[in-house]
Amino acid sequence: MSVAALVNTNEWPLSDFQANAHLREVFQRDGVVVLPEFIPHEVVQRMVAETEELVALAHRSESHKTAYLTSPDESFPEGHPRRTVQSSAVEVIAYDHIPAHHAVRKLYESDELMTFVAGVLGQEKLYRYADPFGALNLAVMGEGDQLGWHFDMTDFVVSLALQPSQAGGEFENAQKLRTATDENYDDVHSVLSGNARHRIRVEPMHAGSLMIFNGRTSLHKVTPIEGETLRIVALLAYDTMSGTDSSDELKLSRYGRLPK
Numbered sequence: 001m002s003v004a005a006l007v008n009t010n011e012w013p014l015s016d017f018q019a020n021a022h023l024r025e026v027f028q029r030d031g032v033v034v035l036p037e038f039i040p041h042e043v044v045q046r047m048v049a050e051t052e053e054l055v056a057l058a059h060r061s062e063s064h065k066t067a068y069l070t071s072p073d074e075s076f077p078e079g080h081p082r083r084t085v086q087s088s089a090v091e092v093i094a095y096d097h098i099p100a101h102h103a104v105r106k107l108y109e110s111d112e113l114m115t116f117v118a119g120v121l122g123q124e125k126l127y128r129y130a131d132p133f134g135a136l137n138l139a140v141m142g143e144g145d146q147l148g149w150h151f152d153m154t155d156f157v158v159s160l161a162l163q164p165s166q167a168g169g170e171f172e173n174a175q176k177l178r179t180a181t182d183e184n185y186d187d188v189h190s191v192l193s194g195n196a197r198h199r200i201r202v203e204p205m206h207a208g209s210l211m212i213f214n215g216r217t218s219l220h221k222v223t224p225i226e227g228e229t230l231r232i233v234a235l236l237a238y239d240t241m242s243g244t245d246s247s248d249e250l251k252l253s254r255y256g257r258l259p260k
């Protein structure tokens with residue numbers, strides 16, 4: 001199946017240099033770019049149905065870590081972001097559980113999509129992740145699940161919203177809050193303590209939206225899910241170097257197992 005059958009190429013012509021240059025500018029400016037209706041409605045429906053068949057294979061993880069995805073560091077003063085714990089709960093379907101015919105897997109394995117993402121990121125070339133579980137994974141969140149405030153450990157993430165929850169499940173983002181050389185703890189503290197609503201933007205996560213996001217510098221969360229409808233998001237992992245894999249610690253916490 002060609003990627004043209006999976007992507008709304010009328011709206012998002014993947015190889016249109018001009019259009020991609022605009023997306024690249026937005027990504028560079030904001031650290032995030034959202035492409036609404038990237039996937040046509042009927043394809044999204046197929047992706048959701050194919051994901052629902054796999055829900056029993058999902059691994060549930062619940063974590064209580066700081067926004068830096070670490071345990072609290074008691075050497076910092078009380079109330080400091082490095083000591084402040086965030087709660088998260090999510091179920092994840094790993095790449096090796098997603099069959100070859102799944103439309104999301106076909107999309108992820110398309111070179112055309114990877115070249116397009118590289119163009120938006122301003123990268124010469126990208127590689128798919130080497131993690132046999134995390135290269136492509138489907139995050140499924142039910143009532144009460146949430147992701148606490150956190151920075152990612154990777155430079156960027158590509159997510160595809162497949163199904164929003166009835167309420168809650170909002171992706172809140174305080175963009176570009178830190179840099180490689182400045183942790184900006186004061187502003188991180190303000191966001192964590194709810195005193196910086198003006199810095200937070202809710203990114204639209206309608207079914208079929210693709211989001212390309214720099215989660216290493218932007219502090220973000222998913223608010224608690226309300227209602228019975230599962231919130232489903234596909235996470236497509238790429239890197240600028242070939243062979244990049246996740247640590248065993250991350251695999252065990254997110255997927256509950258290690259490769260055999």
Ligand SMILES: O=C(O)CCC(=O)C(=O)O
Nearest residue numbers: 139147152159171222233
């Ligand atoms: O589910 C989402 O929308 C975002 C996921 C996320 O923030 C993450 O996995 O780090």
